[in-house]
Amino acid sequence: MKRRFKKSNYFPCKMDQLKTDLKEQYFKGSPDLSSKIIEQQNNGCIIIFLDYLVDKQHLFDKVIKELQDTSELSNESIKEAIPISGVKEEKELENIGDELLDGGVCAYIEGEQQALTIPIPRVEARQPERAETESLVFGPQISFTESIDINLNIVHKRMNTDKLKVEKFVIGDTVPSEVRLVYLEDIANEDNVKEMRSRLEQLKVDDVLESSTITQYIEDNSYSIFPQFLVTELPDRFCYSLKEGRLGVLVDKSPSGVIAPTNFLSYFQSTEDLYTRWNMGAFIRVMRFVAMFASITLTPVYVAALTFHYEIIPEAMLVSLGHSRSRVPFPPLLEALILEIFIELIREAGARLPTKVGQTMGIVGGIVIGQAIVEAGFTSNILIIIVAISALASFTAPSYLMGSAIRIIRFPIIVLAGLWGFLGIVFSMAFIIIHLIKQKSLNRPYLAPIYPTQPKDIDNSVIRLPFLFSNKRSYSNKPKEIKRFPKPPKKKKSDIDE
Amino acid sequence: MQSQLQIPIDKKIKAVYLFVVLHALQMGVGVVGLPRVVYEEAKQDSWVSVLIAGIALHIVIACIVFILNSYKNTDIHGILAQIFGQKISKVLSMVFIFYFYLMFISILLNYIEFVQVFIFPKLSTGFIASLLIFLVIYAVYGGVRAAVGSSIVFFFTTIWMVLLLIEPIFLMRAEYFLPVLDNSPQDIFSGALKTSYSILGFELIWVLYPFIQDKKNVAKYSHFAMLFTIILVMYVTVVAIGYFSPKHLEMKVWPLFTMFKIITLPIFERFDVISVALWLMVVIPNLILLGWMISYSCKRVTGLKQKHCLHVFMLIALIVATFVDKREYVNILTDYVGQAGIFFGLTLPFLLLPFAIYKRVKGNKS
Numbered sequence: 001m002k003r004r005f006k007k008s009n010y011f012p013c014k015m016d017q018l019k020t021d022l023k024e025q026y027f028k029g030s031p032d033l034s035s036k037i038i039e040q041q042n043n044g045c046i047i048i049f050l051d052y053l054v055d056k057q058h059l060f061d062k063v064i065k066e067l068q069d070t071s072e073l074s075n076e077s078i079k080e081a082i083p084i085s086g087v088k089e090e091k092e093l094e095n096i097g098d099e100l101l102d103g104g105v106c107a108y109i110e111g112e113q114q115a116l117t118i119p120i121p122r123v124e125a126r127q128p129e130r131a132e133t134e135s136l137v138f139g140p141q142i143s144f145t146e147s148i149d150i151n152l153n154i155v156h157k158r159m160n161t162d163k164l165k166v167e168k169f170v171i172g173d174t175v176p177s178e179v180r181l182v183y184l185e186d187i188a189n190e191d192n193v194k195e196m197r198s199r200l201e202q203l204k205v206d207d208v209l210e211s212s213t214i215t216q217y218i219e220d221n222s223y224s225i226f227p228q229f230l231v232t233e234l235p236d237r238f239c240y241s242l243k244e245g246r247l248g249v250l251v252d253k254s255p256s257g258v259i260a261p262t263n264f265l266s267y268f269q270s271t272e273d274l275y276t277r278w279n280m281g282a283f284i285r286v287m288r289f290v291a292m293f294a295s296i297t298l299t300p301v302y303v304a305a306l307t308f309h310y311e312i313i314p315e316a317m318l319v320s321l322g323h324s325r326s327r328v329p330f331p332p333l334l335e336a337l338i339l340e341i342f343i344e345l346i347r348e349a350g351a352r353l354p355t356k357v358g359q360t361m362g363i364v365g366g367i368v369i370g371q372a373i374v375e376a377g378f379t380s381n382i383l384i385i386i387v388a389i390s391a392l393a394s395f396t397a398p399s400y401l402m403g404s405a406i407r408i409i410r411f412p413i414i415v416l417a418g419l420w421g422f423l424g425i426v427f428s429m430a431f432i433i434i435h436l437i438k439q440k441s442l443n444r445p446y447l448a449p450i451y452p453t454q455p456k457d458i459d460n461s462v463i464r465l466p467f468l469f470s471n472k473r474s475y476s477n478k479p480k481e482i483k484r485f486p487k488p489p490k491k492k493k494s495d496i497d498e
Numbered sequence: 499m500q501s502q503l504q505i506p507i508d509k510k511i512k513a514v515y516l517f518v519v520l521h522a523l524q525m526g527v528g529v530v531g532l533p534r535v536v537y538e539e540a541k542q543d544s545w546v547s548v549l550i551a552g553i554a555l556h557i558v559i560a561c562i563v564f565i566l567n568s569y570k571n572t573d574i575h576g577i578l579a580q581i582f583g584q585k586i587s588k589v590l591s592m593v594f595i596f597y598f599y600l601m602f603i604s605i606l607l608n609y610i611e612f613v614q615v616f617i618f619p620k621l622s623t624g625f626i627a628s629l630l631i632f633l634v635i636y637a638v639y640g641g642v643r644a645a646v647g648s649s650i651v652f653f654f655t656t657i658w659m660v661l662l663l664i665e666p667i668f669l670m671r672a673e674y675f676l677p678v679l680d681n682s683p684q685d686i687f688s689g690a691l692k693t694s695y696s697i698l699g700f701e702l703i704w705v706l707y708p709f710i711q712d713k714k715n716v717a718k719y720s721h722f723a724m725l726f727t728i729i730l731v732m733y734v735t736v737v738a739i740g741y742f743s744p745k746h747l748e749m750k751v752w753p754l755f756t757m758f759k760i761i762t763l764p765i766f767e768r769f770d771v772i773s774v775a776l777w778l779m780v781v782i783p784n785l786i787l788l789g790w791m792i793s794y795s796c797k798r799v800t801g802l803k804q805k806h807c808l809h810v811f812m813l814i815a816l817i818v819a820t821f822v823d824k825r826e827y828v829n830i831l832t833d834y835v836g837q838a839g840i841f842f843g844l845t846l847p848f849l850l851l852p853f854a855i856y857k858r859v860k861g862n863k864s
Contacts, residue, residue: 422775438640
């Protein structure tokens with residue numbers, strides 16, 4: 001923040017003078033600047049505060065009451081008397097103003113060389129609730145809130161170890177926000193920490209706004225559609241990633257934490273895979289990859305096959321497909337685009353509508369219009385099935401941003417499929433793959449462990465293995481300690497009936 | 499030109515990747531037509547030809563690795579410079595680059611022809627070429643790591659296609675292989691020479707060598723790569739001989755795609771259209787690796803910026819692809835590249851071998 005006042009000692013002054021100066025010079029006549037004068041035999045004390053920023057309970061019980069009870073008013077005695085930590089002595093008007101903005105109280109005893117500031121901020125924060133966007137069926141349901149204190153509290157509660165390091169940054173010129181870099185000292189890679197620290201230090205913006213915007217400022221490639229840092233609202237996912245050797249960033253006023261570095265496959269992992277038994281977890285994880293692939297390819301393949309390559313459609317399917325398409329007046333490309341945009345409309349409307357209307361509109365939009373659109377002969381019902389499946393599949397990605405990315409890259413692929421058939425599809429796939437290879441997340445390869453190839457990392461990426469075999473952290477983060485825990489001793493193999 | 503190269507550690511790659519990278523560059527457009535090409539010479543004994551080519555390949559790669567190891571941290575251009583001096587070596591390097599460039603163009607044109615024959619007869623050559631070249635430029639901009647990475651990822655995304663030949667395997671007939679070793683050794687030998695176009699690409703190691711981190715494993719993985727290529731080529735050839743009748747095979751220009759044609763899956767009636775489109779993923783690593791190699795070598799030899807070299811080469815390739823769209827030209831070019839490969843790929847290492855041995859002997863004495 002720019003300095004607006006001369007850096008010089010303001011005190012001593014009259015009590016009323018301090019108030020008027022603060023009001024006129026710092027707050028530009030704010031109506032909410034309150035004050036109270038406490039008179040005692042020999043001298044008086046003024047306390048100044050912003051009405052809506054301080055905790056009234058504390059103000060009356062701990063500040064005013066103590067001041068009134070103190071027999072002899074002096075900075076030293078007040079400091080001792082008030083049972084609140086963080087009482088500071090300030091000399092400059094500007095610093096006092098800043099403290100008041102952070103929810104402090106200024107106490108000034110006439111004649112003293114310094115004023116006291118006592119932090120008693122009133123924090124309006126949502127209590128932790130159930131996660132909404134990344135809901136889990138199984139496992140911890142708590143989610144982050146908008147207050148960094150609560151979030152840090154949750155993280156510390158989940159990881160009560162002295163190895164948890166928290167570094168503080170204040171970012172933002174007009175609206176400074178607290179940003180914390182959180183990592184496990186003995187696991188996280190030095191280079192990653194250094195890189196992240198320097199990126200946060202070099203960040204010069206007016207307002208960070210939210211953790212998902214801060215990721216966009218510090219990401220490796222801001223042109224890519226794929227998110228490079230994972231934004232999650234789940235503390236358990238956040239803490240699990242820290243234990244994997246990743247770094248976490250918490251931003252004040254944001255209900256989500258940022259995890260870096262990440263790789264492409266980690267956007268399809270959920271902590272729920274770990275909570276369920278390994279075979280279920282492995283199956284579900286593979287399912288998600290299949291779903292992503294299907295979501296990207298199904299509609300384009302339909303468009304390509306019906307526009308150019310009729311010969312690849314099996315005979316049995318050709319009849320029903322031809323029948324359902326016989327009334328459709330549009331070419332397959334247009335037909336598919338109309339439906340895809342329609343589905344996107346339903347999704348967007350569903351997200352924006354108030355919850356009470358949302359369900360009704362979902363039914364009207366989804367079922368009624370869907371039915372009518374087929375009956376009116378605008379699209380074939382096979383395409384409705386395909387589009388619905390691919391939309392559904394895109395929502396299986398546990399990261400909302402990745403799901404959206406997948407839904408959006410489908411559009412250009414559909415257009416290319418409509419223009420050049422399978423060649424267009426394969427071309428766009430090849431382009432995406434090359435793009436992913438070139439991508440980096442915090443200078444770590446994005447497509448690990450596929451490239452750089454690390455077969456041992458398969459249990460941390462594509463599938464999941466029983467913990468008996470899967471006792472290592474992901475290689476791609478280059479953690480300091482690769483082993484999570486020693487392998488349990490092998491059980492003795494016994495004969496059948498012994 | 500520096501003779502010893504200092505490659506920064508973050509640009510270096512592990513030797514394991516050589517296995518996939520060399521293999522990926524060998525597999526490409528050649529193997530599609532290979533069974534017919536060899537069959538025309540060696541008939542039912544084509545597999546012997548492939549075997550001979552394979553053995554020759556292993557000897558050559560052993561020779562190349564020996565030379566590279568004796569010159570330590572340098573590539574073919576550095577080696578040529580050390581042997582022939584700056585001026586002559588520049589000319590030789592240019593010729594070498596030109597050979598790779600021809601290979602690039604021939605792969606490009608061959609793939610475009612597949613597309614035009616199997617999928618879109620009317621799609622213009624220049625347009626398909628621009629699609630491929632766009633991908634190549636985009637990938638080569640990522641440097642050596644992106645070039646190597648793309649070959650690895652595309653290898654994983656296409657290697658499953660070897661399983662597609664299971665259906666033809668069950669339709670193979672033993673009598674098509676009989677009588678064994680009935681053809682003259684000349685025929686079998688010329689069949690082996692004809693295999694050359696399909697197994698070229700291992701020359702990449704000449705340029706990639708300085709980028710490898712653990713040099714002691716180079717020999718191991720490059721031999722594995724050669725072995726794997728030969729096994730795949732052998733597999734395709736044997737299945738093609740067993741599946742097609744003799745007359746039939748000579749008529750099929752691209753036996754591999756014809757074999758894909760009979761595959762029927764519950765959701766796809768015919769697979770050849772898809773496989774030709776998917777072949778883009780087999781071909782694109784070739785083009786990317788060659789594109790990287792040409793532009794990097796050009797930078798090494800001429801001192802120009804790699805970007806500019808790449809742009810110029812790709813622009814010329816695009817122009818050539820737009821105007822050369824007749825099958826005959828493509829055939830002639832492919833034959834030329836195959837023949838040039840016999841010199842640059844198979845003979846050149848033996849010509850350089852004496853110098854390497856001399857250097858080693860001298861090094862040991864001092």
